[in-house]
């Protein structure tokens with residue numbers, strides 16, 4: 001395995017770069033030095049990492065939607081609406097599925113069809129096809145910083161074009177945009193693709209240009225135990241900082257039990273700093289992002305606003321730097337701009353009402369934090385052992401061994417042996433541990449709480465609980481109680 005967690009050799013990087021920039025015609029418009037100068041012409045107010053650092057210092061939780069449509073003018077109109085009517089603190093550009101699969105010819109067809117029929121025929125903005133100048137038009141006509149949000153295993157060309165185009169933040173990672181998004185792409189390959197992306201960001205940073213990087217925290221977004229998503233987030237953070245990334249936002253997808261979610265948001269930056277320092281890194285700034293519930297949503301819009309509000313409340317009480325906002329159309333698909341803006345305003349109302357409040361440290365909260373710290377350390381330590389100290393090699397081997405195992409992931413590189421289920425308070429526990437490297441007393445903690453739920457419900461813990469939990473929120477509950 002010629003994989004290693006070390007800065008990519010410049011010769012290798014530039015060899016790859018020639019290949020990457022030739023993957024689509026718009027690659028020829030990328031000129032790194034010119035792009036650096038363009039970034040330096042942007043006001044600080046448009047620099048994502050700068051605003052995040054300010055928010056972290058003030059203890060503010062910012063709100064950011066997802067949004068993307070096929071054509072440039074309509075996408076700009078959408079983002080301006082979310083900025084004005086939605087009061088978005090940060091803006092996205094959600095990229096379409098063809099681009100995510102490097103299928104630029106089909107993205108082009110989608111653009112042509114959208115022009116013909118007068119509405120978006122793509123589920124996002126095809127930034128590679130639109131190119132550098134089009135990206136810059138977006139950045140120049142928006143007030144707040146803009147981030148590229150997608151789900152791309154090989155995101156090298158998309159990074160080259162959007163970063164040259166003035167975007168100052170880029171989501172994703174070699175694990176988090178593989179395991180939940182691909183079936184057949186090896187983890188070794190996607191870690192290498194994302195080492196390229198992070199090296200490119202490192203090159204911008206070395207020129208004094210801040211580009212924020214945000215691994216995709218929620219993974220499959222369905223009952224992912226905090227220690228599993230934290231393990232992946234910390235690993236991607238280490239891989240990014242190793243290539244020169246400095247502005248790092250680590251994420252977590254809401255599970256639904258308040259104490260567990262607050263504990264998750266509070267422990268994530270601590271674990272990241274602990275392992276980054278342990279591995280000898282010091283030049284980084286960590287912020288956090290909390291994703292409102294990523295699983296099935298109620299169709300009823302009033303209930304959907306309830307789920308959105310609960311996610312906003314957990315983000316505020318956990319003091320996350322940023323919360324990613326859902327809309328009341330979540331159960332149906334891509335929201336209208338009005339619904340997207342409404343989800344934002346609901347979130348902002350909760351954030352404003354809770355910004356001067358905090359959750360007291362209680363025994364239960366401390367226990368949740370302790371469990372997440374111990375479990376995540378167990379995963380990370382075993383991963384480092386498997387890699388004989390190299391976190392990249394260790395990650396590939398950890399997935400092979402099921403030491404890192406993400407529930408409900410499509411990737412054939414994921415063992416898929418663990419089974420999560422909620423306990424009676426709705427916290428996500430583990431029913432089947434697969435090969436997670438947890439010692440007995442951690443396993444006992446999970447078994448006990450699931451057994452208590454079984455007693456409350458008069459049924460033995462089983463896979464049925466998992467199924468009931470997957471549908472619960474869509475049916476207006478949190479815990480999937482039997483009929």
Ligand SMILES: CCC[C@H]1O[C@@H](n2cnc3c(N)ncnc32)[C@H](O)[C@@H]1O
Nearest residue numbers: 066067068069094123124333334335
């Ligand atoms: C992590 C991806 C799933 C979430 O991402 C939203 N999503 C996807 N594509 C778009 C888009 N083009 N505009 C607004 N939201 C979008 C989905 O609704 C879901 O919540």
